[in-house]
Amino acid sequence: MDKETQPPAASSHPRHHAVPPYLLAAMAACDGAWEAPESMREIISSQPTLDKADGPVSVTRTRIATRARQTMLLDQALLHERSTAHQKLTWLIEPTGRLNRIISDAQGVEITPGTLIRSEGQKPSADIDVNRAYDGLGHVYGFLADLFKRNSLDGSGLVLRGTVHYGEHYDNAFWDGTQMVMGDGDGEIFNSFTSSLSVIAHELGHGLLQYTTNLQYQGQSGALNESIADVFGALVEQFVAGDDAAHASWLIGKGLFTKAVTGVALRSMIEPGTAYNDSILGKDPQPATMAEYVKTTEDNGGVHLNSGIPNRAFALFAKALGGNAWETAGSLWFNVIATRTLPENADFATFAEQTLLQARRDHGAGSAVESALKQAWDTVGVVPRLKENDDE
Known part of the structure; x- marks a missing residue:
């Protein structure tokens, strides 16, 4: 190195x-x-x-x-x-543009990173979770490199690290600021969290935001943080599967629930509030429009709930354009966060404004892209603070 x-x-x-x-x-x-x-x-x-x-x-x-x-x-x-041990570690950056993945095993304990199992270029492990994590990190790296010419999450070759088998029957996955962590699920409600590429890419999407527009994790800016990570997760999964916007599921966490659950995923981007309706989990409470916006003090002001609103706007926008969602629609979203002009405390209206300005810069004022985007924001009830003569 x-x-x-x-x-x-x-x-x-x-x-x-x-x-x-x-x-x-x-x-x-x-x-x-x-x-x-x-x-x-x-x-x-x-x-x-x-x-x-x-x-x-x-x-x-x-x-x-x-x-x-x-x-x-x-x-x-x-x-x-969050363990001060992380602050004392020196983490390696690979600056040469090569993909560099490190997968470790927590062996059922709540520790990170755990025991090294597979590093870049090594043969597949006998452990399916190790291999799915390894492949998932690779798909994210490839998506960024192919579509946006970006070298890993930070643009400088950040090593992609993942820990599997975190905790005992741990029902979650997360990005902790330095790496991806995946639980095994309980086998009754949740399968292993390595089983969903959209979840892996979603969590690494938080890492991408950390190195671009680090939106405050509270209220509407926090919901945008979650939504942009969902967009990233959906696009990576669609890119790998070769699904265009019309045929994509627009589900986050598809396959994560066991067969015992009445539901298809954690969230639906195209139809928020419909991902599950189960006797234990209840009904998916995500709102689809601003008229249903949830005001709560829990979950940092409802960041996972209200993210359904900008999620739906993106999915409607991508479907209206047709073709592959990661191309025009995905590039526009990426450019908004990569230019670092978006305030860290941006609300939905501010983000909508920035996407429309980006549409004008990329495709011209009055373009079909701008019109489709305006319609998407209007459908979900978000009113951008955009004047007709704004061009920058």
């Missing part, structure tokens, strides 16, 4: 989780022994309980609730405590 750098301390960045806290809360409350915080009750109060649900229940409620509580408590504790 030609260069060593110190990454931002992990404790200075929030842990970005694939499974939102409102979904974990529904799981933790499923045996009736756990009471959700006051500010969370409004989100889950309308969701059906097990006692009212129709049909057989094929999972053990107490076991699910216990695991969900453990996951929530662990996440809350580590938010404030």
Whole structure:
């Protein structure tokens, strides 16, 4: 290696989780022994309980609730405590443009990075989770390199690190500011978190934002942070599968739920609020328009909930354009964050304004691209602060 750098301390960045806290809360409350915080009750109060649900229940409620509580408590504790050991490590940067992946195994313990299992160029492991993580990181690197000529998340060849088998039956995956971490799932609600490329790419999308427009993780700017990561996750998955905008599922976390769950994914970008409707998890509470915007103090002001609004705007925009979503629509979104002109506390209206200005710069004022984008924002009820004579 030609260069060593110190990454931002992990404790200075929030842990970005694939499974939102409102979904974990529904799981933790499923045996009736756990009471959700006051500010969370409004989100889950309308969701059906097990006692009212129709049909057989094929999972053990107490076991699910216990695991969900453990996951929530662990996440809350580590938010404030993110191991100072990370701050003392020297993390290597590969500046030559070569893909460099390192996959480690936490072996069921809540530690990172764990034991090194597979590094760049080594043969596949006997462990499917190691190989899926390795491949997933490679797909993200290839997407950035091919589409945006970007050398890894930071543009300077950042080593892509992943830890698998984190914790015991851990029901989540996250980006901790330095690497990707994946739990095995409980096998009853969730499969292994290496099983979804959109989830892997979503979490690495938070890493990309960390090195471009590091949107504040609160309220609407936090929801944009989550939404842009969802866009990135969906685009990587579509790019690898070769799905155009019309035929893509627009699902985040497809295949992550076990067959016991009545649902298809964690989130639907094209139809927020429809990803699941399950006796334990309840109904997907994501809003699809500003008229349904959720005001809450939980989840940093509803960052995983209200992200459904800009998610839908992007999906509608991409479908209106036709062809591959990662080309015109994806490039426009990427250019907005890569130029670093977006305020870190941007709200939806500010982001919409910046995307429209970017459309004018890339395609000209009054273009079909700008018209499709205006229509998408209008459909979800976001009004950009854009004057007709704005051209910069």
